[in-house]
Amino acid sequence: MLIKRLARTAALLGCLLVIGSSVPAGAAGGAITAGQIDGSGNYAFGQGYDPSTGIDFSVQIQTGLNTFRLHRPEQPLFTISANVLSANFDGPFPNLGFGCWLVPSSDFVVAPDLGARLTFDSSNPGVTECPGDPVGTPQTGAPTTVGPSGALQGITGPVQLNMTWVTSGPVITTRSTTKEACPPFTSIGTGTQQNANSTPSGSASAAFDGSGPFTAQFSGGYGSVTVFSGRTTINGPSTGRCGNFGS
Amino acid sequence: MRQSRRWLIGALVVVSAASMTGAVAYADLGGGVVPGHTVSTSVSGFAGLSDQNSDTFISLSVVSGQLSFRARGGGITRQDGTEVQISASTIDNLFGFGCWLTPASVVTVNQDLSATLTFDSSAPGVTPCPGQPVAPGLSAAPAMTNINTAQGLRAPIVISAQWTPSYSLDERHVVADTTCNVSVLTASGPRVQSFRATDNQDTKDQSSAAVATVTNLTLQGFDPTTGQVIVEVPLTGTFDTTHGFADVATVTDNLVVNGPTAGTCGPFGS
Numbered sequence: 043m044l045i046k047r048l049a050r051t052a053a054l055l056g057c058l059l060v061i062g063s064s065v066p067a068g069a070a071g072g073a074i075t076a077g078q079i080d081g082s083g084n085y086a087f088g089q090g091y092d093p094s095t096g097i098d099f100s101v102q103i104q105t106g107l108n109t110f111r112l113h114r115p116e117q118p119l120f121t122i123s124a125n126v127l128s129a130n131f132d133g134p135f136p137n138l139g140f141g142c143w144l145v146p147s148s149d150f151v152v153a154p155d156l157g158a159r160l161t162f163d164s165s166n167p168g169v170t171e172c173p174g175d176p177v178g179t180p181q182t183g184a185p186t187t188v189g190p191s192g193a194l195q196g197i198t199g200p201v202q203l204n205m206t207w208v209t210s211g212p213v214i215t216t217r218s219t220t221k222e223a224c225p226p227f228t229s230i231g232t233g234t235q236q237n238a239n240s241t242p243s244g245s246a247s248a249a250f251d252g253s254g255p256f257t258a259q260f261s262g263g264y265g266s267v268t269v270f271s272g273r274t275t276i277n278g279p280s281t282g283r284c285g286n287f288g289s
Numbered sequence: 290m291r292q293s294r295r296w297l298i299g300a301l302v303v304v305s306a307a308s309m310t311g312a313v314a315y316a317d318l319g320g321g322v323v324p325g326h327t328v329s330t331s332v333s334g335f336a337g338l339s340d341q342n343s344d345t346f347i348s349l350s351v352v353s354g355q356l357s358f359r360a361r362g363g364g365i366t367r368q369d370g371t372e373v374q375i376s377a378s379t380i381d382n383l384f385g386f387g388c389w390l391t392p393a394s395v396v397t398v399n400q401d402l403s404a405t406l407t408f409d410s411s412a413p414g415v416t417p418c419p420g421q422p423v424a425p426g427l428s429a430a431p432a433m434t435n436i437n438t439a440q441g442l443r444a445p446i447v448i449s450a451q452w453t454p455s456y457s458l459d460e461r462h463v464v465a466d467t468t469c470n471v472s473v474l475t476a477s478g479p480r481v482q483s484f485r486a487t488d489n490q491d492t493k494d495q496s497s498a499a500v501a502t503v504t505n506l507t508l509q510g511f512d513p514t515t516g517q518v519i520v521e522v523p524l525t526g527t528f529d530t531t532h533g534f535a536d537v538a539t540v541t542d543n544l545v546v547n548g549p550t551a552g553t554c555g556p557f558g559s
Contacts, residue, residue, distance in 0.1 A: 089359075111534065136441060136509070136510045136519070138384065138441065195378070195384055196384060211555055212469055212470065212471040212554050212555055213469075214467060214468070214469045214554075214555040214556070215467065215468050215469075216465050216466065216467040216468075217465070217466050217467075218463055218464060218465035218466070219463070219464045219465075220461060220462070220463045220464075221461070221462045221463075222459070222460065222461040222462075223459075223460045223461075224457055224458075224459040224460070225457045225458075237555075238555075239555070264359070284456065284457045284459060285457075285459040285494070285496075
């Protein structure tokens with residue numbers, strides 16, 4: 043079982059390295075190594091409730107560099123350029139499911155005013171399950187984590203999401219400087235984030251394991267959209283690892 | 290596919306320490322960040338554990354400090370306290386999750402970031418979380434559990450765990466400057482209202498090995514085989530991170546907020 047798992051993971055990682063849109067210097071091969079990282083991307087969160095089905099669902103998506111914690115003992119964190127979608131569906135007991143996918147760039151579009159649109163179908167070519175738990179890539183100035191789990195649990199496909207975010211609050215701007223020491227590595231970086239609250243609306247369809255398909259619609263939930271960019275310089279040896287540094 | 294899912298679910302990250310060490314940012318969590326100077330510290334521990342056969346998985350998360358919750362369909366509430374989250378799953382995809390507020394005494398974090406947890410969901414002072422837990426503090430990303438406050442677990446749950454430091458300590462210092470400007474109407478016409486916050490955040494994140502003793506924990510859910518009837522599966526015994534991971538972290542925020550005493554802008558104001 044372990045061998046099959048490792049083989050599957052290795053195959054998946056090979057695919058990811060191919061589809062990664064642009065692996066920057068300093069983050070080659072899934073590892074953040076000595077050098078400079080320029081990262082930018084978008085992040086959105088949306089939550090809604092459909093009273094007719096009793097289903098509460100939430101979606102998070104993050105583009106740019108994403109770091110995963112692989113589920114193999116003693117393995118370093120794995121950083122790639124990818125678009126990560128995490129979705130959760132919480133229905134009447136015992137219906138519960140969630141999933142995490144890598145999606146094409148065209149699925150998620152952010153407007154200059156921080157409104158956004160998501161169109162997702164898990165059965166589309168180019169969509170794959172996440173290779174592990176997304177844990178955020180602070181070296182790029184990104185927000186924290188995309189979602190709690192890289193797992194797909196309790197739901198069966200195809201999972202389809204159509205959502206829009208309409209900006210509903212002021213733009214909040216954060217500029218940050220980060221110094222990190224994770225021996226034998228050190229880093230220093232700067233980042234900028236712009237974030238605004240928004241009102242999400244849309245629909246979701248999938249099937250709960252054991253109780254069949256559902257379609258939930260909502261409007262007026264809670265959401266937010268963030269754009270971010272960052273530059274980090276990493277110093278350290280060519281071997282060794284610590285945190286998400288090294289290989 | 291199924292094998293991959295079985296393993297992945299065992300590592301369900303609730304609010305991992307790693308997720309709390311990202312760049313500081315301010316999302317609108319319903320206001321409440323008011324002008325003044327505050328210093329706050331939170332500690333957290335996470336462990337993704339499995340049994341010896343790697344066919345039963347448990348994840349533990351404990352956070353002590355400022356906690357945030359979102360009620361279903363409602364807003365965010367913040368409070369200081371200690372929160373324990375537990376998820377469990379079997380190799381055939383039975384899954385459960387729970388979140389509780391507890392007395393601070395259930396967790397001990399030492400200077401070297403070793404830690405212990407002693408949890409009993411039926412003990413005095415232990416109550417269900419008031420909503421979905423979201424990332425503590427002012428993190429931009431909700432980093433939420435994105436599931437209900439409790440599902441698929443039958444009380445009481447009794448579990449203890451120990452974290453032992455391993456690998457290097459990861460230390461991070463972040464200085465974040467955040468601004469929010471909003472136009473407001475006054476008797477003399479429109480005026481821009483500005484808030485500004487400077488946060489010095491220090492994080493220490495220690496990778497660990499962890500072991501847990503589960504005295505009582507029962508999963509409830511659809512029979513994984515038939516998908517029809519509700520079944521209960523007790524899980525007891527010793528779980529460790531031989532095929533998982535764990536860490537313990539402390540985060541200290543030294544926050545200065547400037548702005549008007551009235552009005553709001555994003556997360557600022559009251």
